[in-house]
Amino acid sequence: MNKHILIADDDKNFLLLFKSLFKVRRSTSTGEDKFIIKTFEDGPPLLEYLKTQYRHSKRIPLCILDMKMPLMNGMDVAREIRDVDQDIIIIFITAYSTEESKTIIENLKQNIYYMSKPFNREEIYCLVDSLIKGWNKNLQLKESEEKYRQLFASSEELVEKRTAELKMINEQLVKEITERRQVEKSLRESEERYKHITNTITDYIYTVYVQDGKPFKTIHGTSCVAVTGYTVEEFNKDSYLWLKMVHEEDLRSVKDYAERIFLETNLKPIEHRIIHKDGSIRWVRNTPVLYYDKEGLLQSYDGIVQDITERKQAEEALHERLALEELTKIISNHFINLPLSELDREINCALKSIGEFVGVDRCFLSIYSNVLTKIEYTYDWYNERFKPGPGIIFFEPYSWVLEKLRRFEHFYVPRVSALPSEISKEKEIWEKAGINSILIIPLKLSNDFIVYFGFISEQTEKNWKEEDIKLIKIMGEIFIHVLERKQAEEELKKYRDRLEYLVEERTAELTETSKRLVRSKRLAATGQLAASIAHEINSPLQAITVLLSTLKNKYKDEKELTENLDCLKVAFNSIRDTVKNLLDLNRPGKERKQKLNVNTIIENTFSLLRSYLNQYNVKVNLSLSSEIPFIIASPQQLSQVFMNLINNAVEAMRSSFKTKEEVAGEIFIKTEFKTDNLIIEFADTGPGISEEDIYHIFDPFYTKNKLMGMGVGLTICHGIIEEHKGTIEAKNFSGGGAVFTITLPVMVSEKK
Missing domain, CATH: 3.30.565.10 (Histidine kinase-like ATPase, C-terminal domain)
Structure with missing residues (x-):
């Protein structure tokens, strides 16, 4: 641990006092590094020494300055110290009034403390010891964060390499995610800087004195009100107030940690939740520093309480966003090469996964005609608690909602109960349906359809960040690609079936035409043959018919012969009719139409x-x-x-x-x-x-x-x-x- 302290004061007695103070207190502690004290009788020698150490990469955590010195006053020395290293903690020893001291701190902004002369030796020792330990902890935290950033960067390269293997459908997704991560990285850096600035304001120090192995007195720093909302007086009035503030889910671990203080010598900080006086939940980090006597008995311990709520919220948001991005990739990869017959089922499964992940009661995709007058199809998931209503209730008669969606702007109501009185009708209907939060994202599907990707929360109010809505929209685009693919494959199947039908129909027509052609050719050939046969038969048939008529007239008195001739004539008439039928095969009817x-x-x-x-x-x-x-x-x-x-x-x-x-x-x-x-x-x-x-x-x-x-x-x-x-x-x-x-x-x- 770096415990270097530079002290500048033109009063040699004060310099000796500081040396003896830290040396004497060192003897009462065990197992800790010694304070390294370097004293100067004016500001310039201190600055020269500081710059030399900094050039050799040796950082100084804390400087104690007198406000009035012969060559440079404490304010000017502090400014130059800040030019060398922004993180050095500065303590002014001053006889100025409180208002003047506040002006000094305001000028130098951060990591500035002051103590009025004469000062309490116990108090300054505790302050210096706590601040140096906090400085070292922050240094370790920054080094850990740098290692985490390097590890995160290498992970990013691996993710980008794997993402590049996806098809074109994922390229836009990767681009959006990369841009968002850059924004998030900048946000994390800004949050770290903000946290570093505000830590000196929101952190507060406390001291617990121990007697007979039990705590008997606790002193809270004045900054406790910034972290907890409670004043020093309120803490002094109720000795159990701190435990009463602890979140019920963390109370057991906090009590166990308090017991371990009396059993262990090297405790790591504890992070837990408290209930702020205003009712909000805050995350705090409690770092105790233990002091023992010569016999190794715990005498007291100091602690620094830091408000880490924003860091925790940022970490949780980052983890949720990364998990949502991973879910997006999984869904996108899952639909690649999925058979058409399984698309509907898998879309509903994906909606279930998304709805359960983001914590809503209903998640749906509704496909509407372009004029929003007819719903074509709906993919819908809702949990067991949700009571499904009569479809989508957001369009009629709410023209303001309809116009917003037609402009392809997402429609988001974080809290239905907070809607203004101007839209009381919608508010009444939605509250009656038990709806607390609504998010609808419009997406275009071809030129004829619009898809609404919707989320409804019934049990709780759902807060969506803009980054989350953008990521949800990317998820919606994945579904659009899937639906477009489904439409294309269904259209292709329809054309294929139609083509097969036309081929079969045309084949049947050609077969029938072929049969008719064969029949016509056969009929023509038969007719030609019949005409030839009829010609050969008609000539002798005509002669025989004339001869029979002549014989009948000649032998009309011979009855038996006449009857035989009539039989012959009937037979020859039958032959004549047969020949006529044969001729009809090869000549069109001459009858008038x-x-x-x-x-x-x-x-x-x-x-x-x-x-x-x-x-x-x-x-x-x-x-x-x-x-x-x-x-x-x-x-x-x-x-x-x-x-x-x-x-x-x-x-x-x-x-x-x-x-x-x-x-x-x-x-x-x-x-x-x-x-x-x-x-x-x-x-x-x-x-x-x-x-x-x-x-x-x-x-x-x-x-x-x-x-x-x-x-x-x-x-x-x-x-x-x-x-x-x-x-x-x-x-x-x-x-x-x-x-x-x-x-x-x-x-x-x-x-x-």
Whole structure:
């Protein structure tokens, strides 16, 4: 411990008095360094010695100066001492009045003490001893803080190195954190300087005298009121006042420490909380200095009580901020490469971690439309005590809140109960909901949505610092990046699904077109073959028909021969009809097209086939829409198609017929108008079409298990409908039976 003291006084008797004072008192103590006293009869020699020591890096903790000396007065010497070392403690020995002494201290600001002549030897010794020990403690504290700063700087380099490995999403975060740390470092340095200046004002010294191993008298310095709020008189009146001030959570440790003073010789300072007279909680640091007699018995101890509240608050704030920064990094890293299916769940988990860390009752992300009229989605966490209200209650009818958020300014109410009377309505509603504090941070999500990152405290009032709000905003930006990524991936999935649908749809269209093209080519080839065959058959058929007519006229009296000739003629007429059907495969209908109503054609066809249908007990159900428009078509060709479809349905159901009295089957005919198309459906209750046949039923000459016919009827129907720019399709009903659907286009002029 550095216990050098420089004393300047032109009175040699006083110099001898000081030497003997510190030498004599030294003999009553054990285990401590000696005071090193250097005396001077004027100021200049003291200054020269001080500068020499300082050049050799030897610091002097304390100087005692007489105010009046021959060459330099004490005030001038003190000023030059301050120019050499700002931290030297100066004690004036003066005969000036108290007011003059206060003026001296005001001029030199800090670490200035004075004692009036004549002085109490015990008092000056205690003061010098306590001040030198305090000076050494401060020196050790500064050295420890310097080591901490160096360690903190090396840690910073490691953090920055690791942070550089993050993706671009974290770059802005690192920049903000670095800037904030620089500000915090400057703040800590400013706080240390402020603490150093105010310590001499707020610290106070006390002395406890011990008798028979127990304290029996305590003297408090006058500065006690600055630390505790209580005066010396109040302490003298209540000997237990100090213990009564101790915070209940620290009372046990303070009592234990007081007992250890009588058992241990080398005690470290104790830090604990007290309740100030104004009701506030203060942190203090109590540093005792023990004095023993020759037998090693404790005689007394001095103490310095320092108010360290601001330091503690700064340390707690720094620790909380560093922890919040670490939580921000963890959340940011966690969302990297997280699958889309897990994003919603992990956002809610992150809100829970943030809410519990900052100590609020509710933490949420609400996504609104850009005009704030519709809430799209909410991620929400609230603790078990919180009673969730009806969503976000901050927008309507509170236009002042809405305008603030639209400007992307955060909305913060630290204490709802302190809101002014001008907004009493909002205050009443929020208090009724049990809300004490509100923080809402607006964030932009693309051009269509706004996200509100909110915190609500119900049980306690939550105080947010600007630095904390900035860090919370960075957290919100992390969520914005996550939501933007989610939107992009969902949009990509939507486009991918749409593309797959379009590909499948187009593939189906191409497949159907390919089938139609193959069918058309097959039909064209078949028609050409049929035309060639018909040409070869028609010529001899015509000659045979003429010859049969001639023979019939020549032998008309021979009945048996005439009947045989009629049979031959019927057979040749059948051959002629077959040839005509073959020719129809390769030539478009020459029938004149005209304006007609399809319902009329269906009803006429049904009338023609009524007796045929009754013969086989087939019931026909007509469901013809009265809303269908007229179309331009060939009535003969459409009637041929309808008749063919009805005949095919009857033939398909004949296998299930039993007697003529019972209804063997039903045919359902339906018409309707849909989106510029006329839809005609023919359905039956027969066995349906096999999977093998359904893909070939429109192929020419394709017939299977038919009682009669050559398999070109549906091929002709297909050609007629295509010639009318329509389509015909076949499928099976799930309950049985076949359905043929004809689609004919309706032009705008036809609709009118």
